[in-house]
Amino acid sequence: LSYSDLGGLIGNICHKIGLKYGIQGLWMNVHTKEFDPTTTSTKLILSTNVKDIFDFLGYNYEQYIKGFDNENEFFQWIIDGKYFCSIYFDDNQLNHAHRQRTSKRPIYIKFREYLNIKDLLNNSINESAEDQNELIRIVREKALIYFNKQQDYDKGLNQRQEKRLFKDKYNGRFFSDIDGKNHMIRVHMENFQRRIAKTDEEFHQWVLNTDNDIIQSEIDKYKYELKQNQSS
Structure with missing residues (x-):
């Protein structure tokens, strides 16, 4: 398993809960207006420490260091994370561009097959936009507290608001x-x-x-x- 395989699946989950995950670590985009991705944003790095990131997301860091004997063991490790939700991997919930990208990723296809075998995709429950936004709000608040980034978040938000006010005036x-x-x-x-x-x-x-x-x-x-x- 490559880092891109792991990062791709975790990144998909993080995206659904209002965070971003990749080789740079864990971060969130601070938009001028919360839940409105059309507004300008700044990147707030939450952590680059893999153990801290996995602890927050509910992944077994020791198992990650030890490694996985096979793909199914890795897939189960992903499922056991705190914020995993099978609907995040339901093709019907993806836009066309995202569906096109994931259809070309072998690990994503295999993971969906594993979810089907476990009958997890059929049991996924649709969430309303309001419920999803509430989850995002809660997770982001928890992340700011966990990584001690509330002050940086407020500073970034104030900077965006000041920049917009400056341009207006x-x-x-x-x-x-x-x-x-x-x-x-x-x-x-x-x-x-x-x-x-x-x-x-x-x-x-x-x-x-x-x-x-x-x-x-x-x-x-x-x-x-x-x-x-x-x-x-």
Whole structure:
């Protein structure tokens, strides 16, 4: 058995419970809006320690180190994990792209055959989206506590929210009406920034802490002075 075989099956389970697993370890994507994968996200590494990861997921680390005598023993080890659910391997629950990928993985096909022999796929129970989201929320909360990452999670979430707020309050559209030269927008933004603050961090905080009307007023002053200088 290769690491990719093990990682692929565990990774599939982790994906269903709101986590990610691979050669980089165990992580979660922190989205600006929870349960909305269309929003921007940052990667929060939970752990790179295999034993800690397996302990959290409920896998027998000693058995993993010892190795498996055959594929069936490995498959049973996967099933015995805390978060295993047979429906995660039901083709009817996969989108087309995922189904296409898994259909080309021999270990995935063999694992499904093993589940069929055990009659586990036929006993799988559909979960509503609400139930699945609740499970994801619980698992992610447990993971943050277990790996002591709550503070990092909050920091990452705040950074995403601050970035979105910054872009809402200050972006290129405020300068798009200057001379009709879009290629100069970035130059005007940088010139305006230097006018307000000495460093990027100072300017970032100024935008976040300043009322929208005041920001607009300062930009209007910049435009007025620019026009005056150009006409003189």
